[in-house]
Amino acid sequence: MPDISMVVSLAKTLNVSTDYLFGLEKNEIDDNVYVELKRHIEKIETESGRKAEAALLSCQFMLKKVYEAPDNYIYSVFFVEQVANLSRFVDLEKYAEDKWAEYRELAIKYGSNAIRFANNKEWIERAHFALAWIYIHDRNYAYAREHIEQLPSVSSNRLQESILAQLEAFENGIDAMDEAVTKNLQNFVRAINKENLYAMETFSWQKPLRAVEFGQWAIRLIEVFGENKYLKSYCRGFLRDIYKYLINAEVILGRFENAAKYFEELKEQMQKQYEYHQSILSDEAEKAKFNDRQIGYMEAYTQEFIKEKQQDVVNYILGCWPGKMAEKFAEAIGYSK
Template identity: 45%
Template sequence: MVTLGDNIRKARKKMGLTQEELASVIGVTSQAVSRWESGAGMPDISMLIPLAKALQTSIDKLLGYEQENTNEAAYIELKKTFEKIEKESSSPVEAALNMLCMLEREIEITPGDFIYLAAYVEKAAALTRLLYENDAQEAWPEIKKKAVRYGTQVIRFCNDPEWIERTHYALAFVYMADKDFVSSKEHVMCLPSVDSNRLRESVMAQLTFAESGIDDMNKIALFNLQKFARAINKEILYSAETLIWNRRADETTDIGLWGIELIELFEKKKELIPYCRGFYRDIYKTIIVADLQKKDNEAARAHWTELKAGMQKHYDYYQTVLASDEEQAKFTARQIERMRTYTKDYIEDKQEAILQIIKQFFGNEAYSLLAD
């Protein structure tokens, strides 16, 4: 749970002040500020007004009654850090472990920050897909223990339904990796189901029309479509990955190509492209691996060419959006930021990462087949 001390520390760092500088401004010792931030002590109530003024915030924000809308901005910055770590790492396992180490350091600094806690659980869940690697296997017991502890904190104390839901989702995979299917199902059952006709998305568009009119209803309908597209794409990708791990190459190809057809259908609605881009790349990756498992080099090369063409198409569309204020207004700040990072260098890095995975599992010949 985020404490008064956590909020003082965050606000002080945002202002660029040291503990000594803040103490000097409000007339206390630096040791007092240190005790407040660590939770070893609490400021007297008479200090709240000077603190709020010095930190250019409100008493309600310091006490946690008024939440700053910084989650989206903080998550964008975190994603940038993940991308930097991924680029600097030599393998997917090294990248995953480095991300978890970075999150652990941030959690030590700010123990009550739910974004870092939930992100740790999500990255632990992502690591479960790499447990065939020795480095991942060795680190897993301690990572799993921390993921469960951090996930429990988020579920019990966070007041943001999105992060709670994401944490339940991630913990289902964490427990699944250890074959603790009872605990995994407990978290699965906390997630919403599309089988219900009472999902909020099924009513929200009509409610918005009744309250605000058809223009706002269309915005909500588009937002719902984006979420459904992402959910369907994720299900297809995970199914394809599960099949390929079990060396069922023909079935992987079938479901993968079906997934690509669906994505191309979704992308006819341009606003859905940001919710399809990554899945498009990763589904094609599983198809290419299936081709190589079947020793169908011709198909692998053809699918690699299609993947590169699709990534170029996404890049071209993003450049069109970024060149127009009117087009940018259709997307969230997070989506626009991700479009800006989708550079030609980014595309080359992602393609090279796929080639390195191919090289790791199929050797230099397969790498050369696609890289040439």
């Protein structure tokens, strides 16, 4: 119980607010901060020549943020997620191995602190998820499993979503239930798309024929989801990356015309996404049905953003396949630097 005269000095030294010292500040999630961070990371990825380099720069950027505000668990967990991304390149490409030990230990430290002290379940779960990836790429499978076991699972079929909508119906009426159903489906769609995307990344390199079959199905599924206008926004990044790995699989198979066809499909799909976002943003009643984070994503989905992401797909393929394969792919899509 320090003397009251020490409170301001303690807060300055620890780089926290006085409210935080007294347990009055809850570090509520600020969607605007999250979207701003995500946009900055995407800018780093766009401006960097290599994905591995971008991963390292993103870690450095977020670590600076963490040092500026060590009590901000959005920053801490976002840093851990960038280290999890870097772990792929350290493991598979031996990139930045000299810096890995430092970043791994810092990620474990800040991720563990977030799990212990954050008061928002989303960020606790994201910390577990990112730490699991770090341990997987570090070949520490026992620790990875410990974090995975802390995450929610659909295996019990007794999820909050399975009953919350019905609670809303009884407590607040059918319209409230309708809103709850939409929110539940948005979460389910994200989970399904993430599962498909992770599978596509692995299939495209190890079983390209399976990747083509699986990717076509995953895209059809996203198109069905998109028939519901309140789910379409939750598919955009997943759709783009599934196409990216589908194109990569076709290049591996030497089917460059197919790769070009899928790239054209991707461009058409992204334009449709843009037009859909504009229709939502121009209608205040429709905007109110999405949270601030999703509205931020929609606003950032500009024509410039679309071109950058399409270029990222091209750069990914050309970076994976230098030489003749890159030349054939570039020729098939009519690309020239």
